[in-house]
Amino acid sequence: MKFTLSWLRTHLVTDAELPTILKTLNAIGLEVEGVENPAEKLGAFRIAKVLTAERHPQADKLQVLTVDHGTDLNGGNPLQVVCGAPNARAGLVGVFGVEGAVVPVNGMVLRKTAIRGVESNGMMCSYRELELGEDHDGIIELADDAPVGQVYAQWAGLDDPVIDVSVTPNRQDCMGVRGIARDLAAAGLGTLNDIIVPEIAGEGPGPDIRIEDAEGCPAFYARVVRGVKNGASPEWMAKQLKAIGQKPISALVDITNYIMIDLGRPLHVYDLGTLKGGLVARKGRAGEQVLALNGKTYSVDETMTVIADDEAVHDIGGIMGGEHSGAQDGTTDVLIECAYFTPERIAVTGQKLGLTSDARGRFERGVDPAFLDDGLSIATFLVTHLCGGTPSEATRVGAPPVAPKTVAYRPDQCLALAGVDVPADEQKRILEKLGFAVSGDAAGIEYQDGMPVSVAGDWTVTVPSWRRDVDGWPDIVEEVVRIVGLDHVPSTPLPRAPGVARPTATPEQLVERRVRRTAAARGLAEAVNWSFLSEKEAESVGGGHWTLANPISEDLKVMRPSLLPGLLSATRRNMDRGASSVRLFEVGRRYFAQGERATVGFVLAGEKTPRGWRSGKAQGFDAFDAKGEILALLSAAGAPVANLQNFGEASAAYHPGQSGTMRLGPKAVLAEYGVLHPGLAKQFGLTGTVVAGEIFLDAVPAKRRSGSLRAPYAPPALQAVKRDFAFLLPVDVEADALVRAVRGAEKKSIVDVRLFDVFVGPGVEDGQKSLAVEVTLQPGDKSFGQDELEAISAAIVKAAQKLGGSLRA
Structure with missing residues (x-):
């Protein structure tokens, strides 16, 4: 919400200076986003008079001017300026930029230069070059009596700061300058002026209007003004609108914009000559379209409120009018509409059409329903005062929701x-x-x-x-x-209860803390992503279960069923900015029809190790890197890592054959990991091998993730014994199956089993592979005897034989 200081003072009688006003706005919850004073960037531009104008000797479209700038520059003597404006002539009074001035429109610094061999000092300026309008057909022409040498911004009254305030969605009353002035008056910064509502003596009956969609448009007021003469807005109105970035169009259009910003009341003016029959506020119909004032055509439906005549739709109710029936230069009879539209209907319509406007921003917050009559009267007065014409009586249909709330x-x-x-x-x-x-x-x-x-x-x-x-x-x-x-509001500490405070974190929160610390310690950087995805991103990981009825945008419509899309998007952003290695993790929630699921996700992309001096190649990540992160994070979460089983059935987000799952039994999936599917990587704009994984914290047994104290460490009294075994097994037997079988051969003595070699080649028959494991045996109260070691070895060999293996000679 932008407004000028002078505009604010039309509602607020105050002696407060700008810094005090800005400080008070922030203090009362109206955050000031910025302040800009046009005069500050125009301080080097002065009023000047063209004394002579002669044709440039080397260019037909250029003139050589002598300019009286009224300053001490060049000893007070006129300056020579080369100018290409078609309206440049002797006697013209305009705006001159002296040497060293910065042109606002492009930031160019004016220097003494030669143009086609003729010296030029400074520049005569157009409105667009000074960012005071769009006119660039010629240089600015001022009144003949404008004081030569005076700073143009001061003479033109441009020393008027523009204040930009961020209005929260609940403060619909501050979507007008008057509402902001009211808040400042309540804060003791002045007195709020009374609003003047003129009495309109209408002649003849009011226009034919009616309501067929009372749910979307409860109240519809209107008045006709005949015999108007549309033209340019008065200077005071155009100046205020231009100062806040609104382009003046014509008096009739500018009146509605001015009232909307001044009082927070949107209105619309129709060219009565373009309407066929009366106007009706009704629901849209399938197949109907309207060419809006922004030049785009929109299709409406029965969920939207429109304003239509007997033949066509002329207005998307409360959002934007139609181009066909808008006020034009030749408009002589107008219909002024002042209606109340239901905020919820406006919000849904605007979102469905993807159409934003100043009117929508106010109606969907909720304009004052009691200001219809007054708003119509003020608009009618300004139309008749600035454009002439004779007003009719007002027609009032429906009733706005003005029941008092106590x-x-x-x-x-x-x-x-x-x-x-x-x-x-x-x-x-x-x-x-x-x-x-x-x-x-x-x-x-x-x-x-x-x-x-x-x-x-x-x-x-x-x-x-x-x-x-x-x-x-x-x-x-x-x-x-x-x-x-x-x-x-005082800062008062909460009372502290005596004794040791009870822990406030839940067991689940403690697990998340441990996992977060472990991931960070392993060199991963934490990411915090949106919990919402686009429908396309959700489909890429199996589809979402929760779709928002009123999303922030179409790209944030589905509650995420996986943490991977957010992490992959963050990975792409980092890679696009030159990161050679990306290691990200996130602790968050996935959303399913059954509820939320606590999850840890990670992505590893780019270079695992930097490029070596010997080979000139960098080493990338692979599925085993992802598996290592999975096991480390599962251990931090309290999962029984030694009892986990590795299955090769990861979701479709992963590369088949280069991914897997960690489970406690066939159905209890604790995690999945592996190389990302090439199609998914391509969808997110990633190249090279990308590995990822997700740990499902809710699947970790509660008794293992409760955060209870571990048993005290008791080192064994006797030294462990390590034995190596090499087995020949069928190629389809997984190494994990052998490790688990050997570990279970003698649970009392075998404390660890580690695979250290896989071999296929000479000396190994086709259809078989050699797997070598290191077995760690831990004696109890006495050392192992030879007989005991041989018995354990025999049990290990027997366990391998059950898998179809044999001890390799």
């Missing part, structure tokens, strides 16, 4: 809820300045033990029609505290 409130609730002790009379003053009506018992005095005690009475607070966001007494407290200033 809230029971006690002044002592401010201290109880917000911790700020504001006197009751000050609270009443603030609320009344904001437009609330306060009635009920005032604060009184009671005596307790002979001492006077202040007692707050019970109030009934009537909410103004422009504050649809206020529902209960906490909202009243918020209004009081906001105006008093949030910086007055």
Whole structure:
């Protein structure tokens, strides 16, 4: 929401300087996003007069001017300037940029230069070059009596700061300059002027309008003005609109824009001569289209409210009017529409059409439903005052939702809820300045033990029609505290209970902390991504279960069924910015029809190790790197890593044959990992080998992830014994099956089994492979005897034989 300081002062009588106003706006919750003063960048541009204008000797379209700039530059003597503007002539008074000035439109610094062999000093400027308009057909022409030598911005009244305020969605009342002025007045920064609503003496009956969609448009008011003469807006109105970035179009159009920004009340003006029959607010119909004022054609349907005549749709209700029926230069009779549209209907329509406008931004927040008559009268007055014409009577159809809303409130609730002790009379003053009506018992005095005690009475607070966001007494407290200033809320520490504080983190949170620390310690960087995905991204990982009814955008529509899309997008952004190695992880939630699932995801891409000096090649990641991260993070989560089984059935997001899952039994999947499927990598713009994995924390047995203390470390008294075994097994037997079988051969003595060699080639028959394992045996209270070692070895060989293996000679 942009407005100028002078515009604000038309509603607020105040002596406060700009810094005080900005500080107060921030203090009362209207965050100032920026302040820009056009005069600051135009300080080097002065009013100058062209004394002579002669044809350039080397160019037909250029002229050589002598310019009186009225300054001490060049000893006060006129300067020679080469100019190509068609309207440059002797006697013209315009705007001159001296040497060293910076042209606002392109940042060019003016220097003394030679153009086609003729020296030129400075530049005569157009409106577009100074960012004061779009006119670039010629240089600026000022009145003949404009003071030569004076700074143009000061003479033109451009020393008027433009304030840009961020208005939160609940503050629909501050989508107009008057609402902001009201808040500043309540904060003690001045007095709010009374709004002047003219009385319109209409002649003849009002226009034919009706409502067929009362749910979308509860109230529709209108008035006809005949005999208008459309033209350029008055200078004061065009100046204010241009200052905030609005392009003046014509008086009729600019009036509606001015009222919308000034009072927060959108309106629309129709060219009555283009309408066929009366206007009706109804639902759209399948197949209907409207060419909007932005030059685009939109298809409407029965979920949208439109304004139409007997033949066609002329307005997407509350969002944008149609080009065909808009006010034109030759318009003589107009119909002024002032309607109330349901905020929810406006929001859904705008989102479905992908259409934004200033009117939509106000209607979907909720404009003042009690301001229809006044808004129509103000618009009618400005039309007749600036464009002439004779107004008709007003036609009023429907009824806006203006039922008063009351809230029971006690002044002592401010201290109880917000911790700020504001006197009751000050609270009443603030609320009344904001437009609330306060009635009920005032604060009184009671005596307790002979001492006077202040007692707050019970109030009934009537909410103004422009504050649809206020529902209960906490909202009243918020209004009081906001105006008093949030910086007055004291920082009060919570009372500390005696003794040792109980832990506040849940077992699940403790697991997430351990996993997060472990991932960071292993060199992975944490990413925090949106929990929403586009439908296309969700489909790439199996499809989402939850679709938002009112998403922020189409790219954030589905609750994520996997952490991979967000991590892959982050990986691509890092790679696009020159990262040679990306190692990311995220701890978050996946969303399914059954509920949320705590998950850890990671992605490894790019170079695992930097390019070596000897080979000149970098080493990339592979599926075993992903498996290593999976095992480390599962161990941190408390999973029984030694008991896990490796299956090769990862989801379709992974490369077949280069991926797997970690399970406790056939059905309990704790994690999946591997090389990313090439198709998925391509979808996210990634090249080379990308590996990833996800750990499903909710699948880790609760007793293992409870965070309970581990048993104290008790090192064995005797040294372990290690034995190596090499077995010949069928090629389809997984190494993991052999490791598990050997570990179970003698559970009391075998504490570890490690695969250290896989061999296929000379000396090994076709259809077989050689697997070598290292077995660690730990004696108990006495060392192993030879007989015991031979018995354990025999048990190991027997376990391998059950898998179809034999001890390799």
